[in-house]
Amino acid sequence: MTTSKRTRPQRGTDRRLQLIDAATVLFAERGYPYVSVADIARKAGVSTPTLYRHFADKGSLLLAAVQKTVDDLEASTDAAALESSANPAEALAVSITRLSISSPHATSLWRWSGQHLSADDNAEVVRRTRSVLRQWASAIRANRTDLTERESMYLAGAALSVVGSGAGRVVRQNPRNAEATLVELVRRSITLSPDQATVPSPIHHLDDEEPTRRDEILDAAARLFADHGFAGTGMDEIGAAVGITGPSVYKHFASKIAILIGISQRSALRLEAGALAAYAATADPSRRLDALVDHYVDTVTSSPDLLVGFNSAFALVAEPQAAELLAAQRRYVARWITLLTEVNTAASAAGATNTGSRESAVLAVHAALAIVNDAVRLPRSTPRPEFAARMAYLMKGVMGV
Structure with missing residues (x-):
């Protein structure tokens, strides 16, 4: 008993x-x-x-799940004993890589959970997460006099994005050499110097005609979806943002899903245009990849379209157009992977210490994209004038180009 x-x-x-x-x-x-x-x-x-x-309900389960991921971040950081380590940055790299592999979602669930938590609960999650990142930032600049506190926070955020990019799940599926590659990606991210970032080359957009009502609806919906989520936005709100009634929106789009598809298609076309321009401008893989990074940063920071497409992709799963949108996204990312593989292979042939395998390029590309995709979710960062330059610099740095 x-x-x-x-x-x-x-x-x-x-x-x-x-x-x-x-x-x-x-x-x-x-x-x-x-x-x-x-x-x-x-x-x-x-x-x-x-x-x-x-x-009590699904919301309380989400809060518990997010709190547990923060618990894991805190426990991993404490276990690394960063303050007493002779090389705190290296201890951090090893610790968060192991966390990513053992608990992949511990470093990624925070990305979208905020819009579904209460303001108070989200504020507490943000406070605890930032406290962990400050510990990481302190470890990163422990043996570096060149870094300011803000710069080390940029690097701490980049490291979180690298381990939360899905790389941990890839390592678990294919552990051979992948864990070492992931540790190396984290090392790269935390040894960069954000003050060396230079302003990317200006992006020349095609001059469009005056925006139509359809464009205005897409623009307004993208902003609302970014702020409140796809599920949390109604057609009446979209109409009000454009200055028309909700039913009038249906004259241009059959449904809210159709609006989301339009947003996703628009961002996919813009990325494709950037890729075609990069390939037309040069045959050099390194310069092509450099141009793709600059164009991607411009696309994701100048409009909410791309981020909305990522955050709302679940809503499109049952839609016929979803397969083509996903295929376009995969083709676009595959271009990056092919180019980075070519760059790494050339560097290895020239005697540089580099891994030219496609597997390492896959991890590096997804890590690089995660850095900027995560950062634009934090609205306090994007208005800073140096933001785009630093994002492009960090992305290129983690890919080693």
């Missing part, structure tokens, strides 16, 4: 963690609005009533 009383709390704790883990995976794979309580219970192998004995 005594044994039963002792084990019951432990079983309750285990079940709670089981539910949090199941919710974390589903939220990451499908997006919070598209996961039901029943889905989470099924994933955890329990009944829905059992889930409700531990959590």
Whole structure:
């Protein structure tokens, strides 16, 4: 009888963690609005009533999942003993790489969760996460007199993006040499010098005609989706932002999904135009990749379209156009991977210490894209005049080009 009383709390704790883990995976794979309580219970192998004995609703599960990811970040940072290490930056690189591999979502769930948490809960998550990043920044500049506190925070954020880019999941699927590559990517990111960033070459956009009502709707919807999420925005709000009624929006778009598709198609066309311009301008892989980075940073910082497409991709899963949008995105990223593989192979042939494998290029490209995609989610950063230059510099730096 005594044994039963002792084990019951432990079983309750285990079940709670089981539910949090199941919710974390589903939220990451499908997006919070598209996961039901029943889905989470099924994933955890329990009944829905059992889930409700531990959590009041889906929102409380999300909060618990996000809090656990921050717990993991804090625990990993504490375990690394950065302050007492002879080489704090190296201890940090190893520690967060291991965390990314053992708990991939611990470094990525924060990206989109804020819009689904209450203001107070989100503020607390941000406060705790920034506290961890300040510890990382302190470790990064421990043996470097060239870095300011702000610059070291840029590098800490870049390191978080590198390990949260999905690289940890790739390493788990293909561990051979990949863990060493991921550690090296983190090392690259934290040894950069943001003050060396130079302003990217100006991007010449095609001069469009006067925006149509359709363009105005897409622009307004993109801003609203970025601020409130796709699920949290209604057609009436989109119409009001343009100065028309909600029903009038239907004269231009059959549904809210059609608007999201239009936003995604517009950003895909812009990226494709940038890629074609880069390839037409030069045959040199390094210069082509350099141009792609500059154009990508310009695209993602000058309009919310691209970020909205990423954040709302879950809503398009069942749409016929989703397959082509995904294929276009993969073709675009594949260009980067091919170019970086060519650059690395040429460097290796010239005697440089570099890995020219396609696998290492895949990790590096996704890490580089994550750096700017994550940073633009933080609205306090993008208005800074040096932001675009530093993003392009960090992206090129983590790819080693």
